Amino acid sequence: MRLAVAYDVSSDSNRRQVYRTLQRYGAWKQYSVFELEVNKTERVELEDELESHINPDDGDRIRIYRLCDSCLDDISDIGAEPPDEQSNVL
Template structure:
């Protein structure tokens, strides 16, 4: 599944922990926004880990689910290059 995760965390220490967790699940694309491609199991684990850290009365995390077609149509101007998670295997023909 394709998920855009945004967060608004009031405390620096918690915000750093949230950011660190999200870095292991997706690509950091803006200050408090990540793009993630997750399995159902990965999503459940991510949500559980984040839920244990936040203070619901002051913090907010949002998950925006996007179909593959819409996720592929994301446009951007500037910023860091998109990370390519594809795996390519050489067939040995070039070398």
Template sequence: MRRIIVAYDISDHRRRRRVAMLLEGYGERVQKSVFECELDSSRENALSAALRSVLDPVEDKLRLYPLCEKDHALSLAWDAKGRLRHRDGWVF
């Protein structure tokens, strides 16, 4: 399994909705246009093919950032109470 951060900038509303709905089937939305996906190679290939069929290569921007386990373990996120949390629960 490989963890991938997907970020996109798509001005066309219809394509943006299609990409968002597609990504919701592959990972967790962490921002409006950012998803965190954990994929095996077959799902990664399927996602890549599906994205190619939706995106306009001239107008749309999409980036995939692989995230190793070490970096994922170091990631931080705001919790519902507005505190910055480490993945292991430690609060900043």
């Protein structure tokens, strides 16, 4: 299944862990946004790992959207080129 994951994490060290976790599963598309291709088992593992890297008391949030096949055909990029492979993580 294809997922889009957006995150807002306040702590630099936690943000780094979230970024590195997502990087193992998919592609960095925009600041704090990844697209992933995972199976059901990997999604459960991913969600468990991400949950361990955030602190909800600090306002940290991660949103995961499932992208259906027909949705993939409707993705548009407007504006600047997507970020290069360099990390935006401090």
